[in-house]
Amino acid sequence: MLTVEGVRSAYGRIEVLHGVDLEVRSGEIVTVVGANGAGKTTLLQCLSGTQPVSAGRIHFRGDELTSVPAYRRLRRGLAQSPEGRQIFTNLSVEENLRLGAFLFTDERVDRDMQDAFAMFPILREKRNLVAGGLSGGQQQMLAIARALMGRPHCLLLDEPSMGLAPLIVAQIFEVVESLRARDVTILLVEQNAYGALKIADRGYVMETGQITMTGPAAELIADPRIREAYLGI
Amino acid sequence: ADIKLGASLSASGPAAFLGDPEAKTIEMMVEQINEAGGINGEKIDLVLYDDGGDPNKARTFATRLVEDDEVVAIIGGSTTGTTMSILSVAEDAEVPFISLAGAIQIIDPVHKWVFKTPHTDRMACEKIFSDMQQKGITKIGMISGTDGFGASMQAQCKDVAPKYAIEILSDETYGPQDADMTPQLTKIRNTDGVQAILNPGFGQGPAIVTRNKAQLGIDLPLYESHGVASDGFIELAGAAAAEGVRLPGTALLVAAILPDSDPQKPVVTAYKTAYEAKYGETVSTFGGYAHDAVDLMTNAMKTGGSDPAAIRDALEATQGYVGTTGIYSFSPEDHLGLDLSAFKMLEIRDGGWTLID
């Protein structure tokens, strides 16, 4: 579904991704773990088109994606819930969600919105309030819900559990699993590596801009190096 | 060698009204003179800068003219502010300078190297007031622009009014870019005893005042200033609204209807024809100031050559030069050299100008 070959990316002259290879197959949940500053966010931004790629290629559902502008990628079915939430702080919660489905005008938009509200009831409560007033965790929920409104084939999640209460974290992981059931492929970047690996099919470990390890999630959880470096066990 | 003549004018900016026709006139005339063989066989080399109406820039350009371009004479200063900035440069450098601005302070007190061609605002006021006096008007309302032109004339008119036993009952102003003056005019209308309205100003203000006065149906004589003495004014204000408006103008404006005996007739006709043929727009009083300045200066150069001091002396000795604005006679005490007779009282009738006196 999504293949990344030798992707390099830089801020100014400083390269932070040094040739990343990664693959996500249809219907999979794949997770990327790594320390602060490893380049996980940068990688996801390359995939969503908000960060320029200086070398390498990205293919999505058979098409080359590398030079497709960011706003067109959602049309192809690639959505992102970005780091830092990036919600529309001046617009209402409902407007945020509606804009998540900017590409669509059919009745399904309403249904999707109801689904989002069902998933995060607090958003329904706050639907008419300015999103900037939400608490951190509520904003995080909104960011995830908004990404889902775009009816993605593949969803990129950058630390979705950040700032969420334990109950909600558990719920997010459930949602991710349920999405797989709905044929949505997921690329998940998580600091809660344990939780992520538990639901993932496969995992990648990223260190200073490179993939250093990959394998089935279960194997990675069992790997002592990973247990020590990322799971703190 | 060529004779270097410098000019700094407000060809753009808020005073472009003045500076644009002035610049065009100077360029045209220098071209004419050079085509006719120059002055005593020497071509005039014109260095012209656009100061945009900014006094600070005007001073820089004046410095540039005397220090860098080494001109022997300067024409310019479309506004009083720019003129005053150039003035001290010319005085310091001892270069003759003819200003094209209105204020009396330019030549009063007299500065050795400084002359000017336009009548003073005070003269315009006097011309208007004497006309009022003849019509028996003693109480007026005034509405002036707050730009340099309007404000200066407003002050002068207030100053000179008592001399003509004229009382200013209401003194209103408007900004240079204002779109509606009906509140001010309503106030004037509601002031008891006002017999006429006087509107010192130029640009769009007077046109709007004239239209607003018609809109309000105020039935008082309206006097405009020489600042709007051009055909464009009638067009902008609309012939109907402008009907009956009086203003002091120069011979230039009424070239066609001047009696053949008028000594200014050939001068104004020649200038008007040449200018309108070259630029496809009607002449204005301001271009006329520049015309006279160039003529005066180049005439002085005929005796003075390219020696600034000699030019100045020749300039001061000018007697009875017939220009578009009036007939100039300079003296050590008078660096304007015009009197009230230079102004003609005009009235707009049927969309055209008529001479009153």
Add this chain to the structure above:
Amino acid sequence: MKLSSKWMQLAALAVLVAVLPLFFPSGYYYRVGALIFVNGLAVTGLVILIGYAGQISLGHAGFAGIGGYACALAPAHLGLPPSLSILLGAVISAVLAVLIGKPILRLRGYYLAVATLGFGILVSMVLTNERALTGGPDGMAVQGLALRKILRGWGWKLSSGEFWYILSALAMLVGVWIALNLFQSATGRAMRALHGSEVAARTVGIDVARLKLQAFVISAVYASVAGSLLALQNQFVTPDIAGFMHSIEMVTMAVLGGVGSVLGAVTGSAILTLLPQVLTVFAEYEQLVLGLVMILVMIFLPRGLLPSIAAKLKGRGE
């Protein structure tokens, strides 16, 4: 800012100022130089306000006007020598800056812009309308500075152009020195911090309101002194000095040069002062070219000339 230390920057500037006259073909260039320095001084003040503290002002010409008219009015009405009039103007500007800064510095962004704009317009309106005092739009004459005569008495014969070149350069260098000092000091750092995040600045103990006011007052004094020097040099002053266009021009200089950088301010002043002089050859097209240059600089050097070039050299892109 990081290119070199404070003294390197100052020395570079001083050498430039001292060496340039060797290449002046005529006295006119002293005039242009003096203008660049005076503008540079005013714009350096704006760098402190806009670049350091992140507060915009579209009315700083108002302070220049106060400085300018102080030098016109105080000698005429109070008999104060022009040199002390500069001081008087600066004090009045500072007091006024405190009075209006207190209420309006609570505003943000464009709202602050429109409030300062209003202040500038009020000043220029008073200067225009109070004809009896200020001479109205026609302006008024300003007595020259006695210093030049004194220097002549000491055998130092300077032309007016040379005199003002030197004096303005010194004023600017002092202004730049102070601004650079501030940049590296606790106060300057705190100003830059509040620019980044007001809440965070407050939670580390920075009195944000007071600091903004300090920046506003300092920059007002810069503008005032610059205005005084301009009036004294021109020996004439009109309300244009306090006009909206002058305010815009100062901000433009600051941004073109690089609003966070003091040397950028000087560069910006140099560009915008020189351009009209260079563009006289285009006469008709002057405005066109001026607008175009502004656009192009901002497109290719979006953080202003100096900082953008410095960033390019350092290799961190925008």
Add this chain to the structure above:
Amino acid sequence: MDALLQFLLSGVTVGAVYALVALGFTIIYNASDVVNFAQGEFVMLGGMITVFTYQAGLPLPLAAVLAIAITSLVGVALNKLALEPARGAPVVSLIIITIGASIFIRGAAQLIFDKQLHRFPSFSGDQPIHIFGATIVPQSLWVIGGAVLVFIGLWLFFTKTLTGKAVLATANNRLAAQLVGINTGWVMTLSFALSAAIGALAGVLVTPITLVGYDVGVGLALKGFAAAMLGGMGNPKGALVGGISLGLLEALTAGYLSSQYKDAVAFIVILAVLFVMPQGLFGKSTTERV
């Protein structure tokens, strides 16, 4: 009494002019947080192009439509050639670009057209309408009507249409806007086209009253900016109310206090309002959680 009414009518007329200019600011501001200082130039172009095409023999309505269309293109060109290449630059830099553009357009206008003042006939004649002893010219009604219509249009656009929301989203968070599939480049193009069209429409409507020359833009932009800030930037309601209030303030001050200081009083009132409402009359304070 009839004097008061006259002041009010004058205020509303002038206020509607300001409101039209202020409304023109809203779209670009809402799309990019940039106050486009070239907005006044759009007004000027609207007036000037109409004048010259009308003088060239085109019927007035056609001349007006042509002027609006051409000005929209100028707006699009401004975005494509000057603002888009500077994407990512700080907002101050973008503002300087719009100031540069304003100088550029003015310079071009004085070359292409001329430096004279112009006007074309009022749409419905100059016969004043009398209302209880006060008068208003028919063209004022056109201006007021135009301002109200543009306001309604903009209000519907921003509150009822998805495209309007996309515009708001683009300014609020350009990155997120792209992530939800909004072509932010296109949104900017649209915004400039619309803003320019509104500006040009203003020029067409007001020229018979205020006259037009190559340099009328600056003054109009300044007043329009002040009006927009009084009302609260970005909000069409604010632009309308701010414009009309500013006009009324000026007219009433000129009528009852001092015409010399009417602009001063207007600005003092703006300062006072901002003192109490730092976001203008209708501006929303942005909530930024920490």
Add this chain to the structure above:
Amino acid sequence: MSLLEVSGLGIGFGGLRAVDNVGFSAEPGEIVSIIGPNGAGKTTLFNMISGVYLPDSGHVRLDGQDVTAAEPHRLARMGLTRTFQNLQIFQEMTVLENVIVGFHQSESGSLIADLLALPAARRRSQIARAQAQELLKRVRLDKAAEELAGNLSYGALKRLEIARALAMQPRVLLLDEPAAGCNAVETEEIDHLIAELAQSGIAILLVEHDMKMVMRISNHIVVLDHGEKIAEGSPESVSKNPAVIAAYLGAGDEESVDADS
């Protein structure tokens, strides 16, 4: 008399009572954690205590002195400071400068001294710089000292904020989700850092969703839900409180327990 005493604190936004009648106290060296579901009012509570919001009811006392309406910078000078859930970084300044700003109180003298770069001012700046460098080492950001802060990754910025707050040598430190965006190992480091700080006598208020961390280091836990305090006590008592489990912890907590093993 406690170092920090909060009583009856409340605030509303529109119709919503974001925090209502919340009170607790903290002693030097104590770690008080505030937990609760998203939107419970934790950050809002911090905002009131640190003076960013003005509470509409209740009191905050520092050393017995009522500081309820005090502005943040006054509180900071009295020794109370905080970090932010939504990062508040001086983006255009270097990492080192960000921390030096934290030394503002000890560094700043008279304005004149700063403008003229008098020796006293320079000396103070040098001291601040040196100390800032020390602090950066402590949060492992010393290598990035000269970077523009805006260029750091999220997790690094979180640590930078802590360093900046420490520069003030606070007596009361409010940390809003300091471990968000950090993995288990990084969280543990922060964990140690906080414990160390407490040991040095600083009173710490901690908001954090990482229950492992909270349970491990807190002396006292306050639980908020819908703006109200629903429970309070030691980690053990709170974690067994059914109301807390229902509203916040959930039953599915075995995962983290699992990870612990």
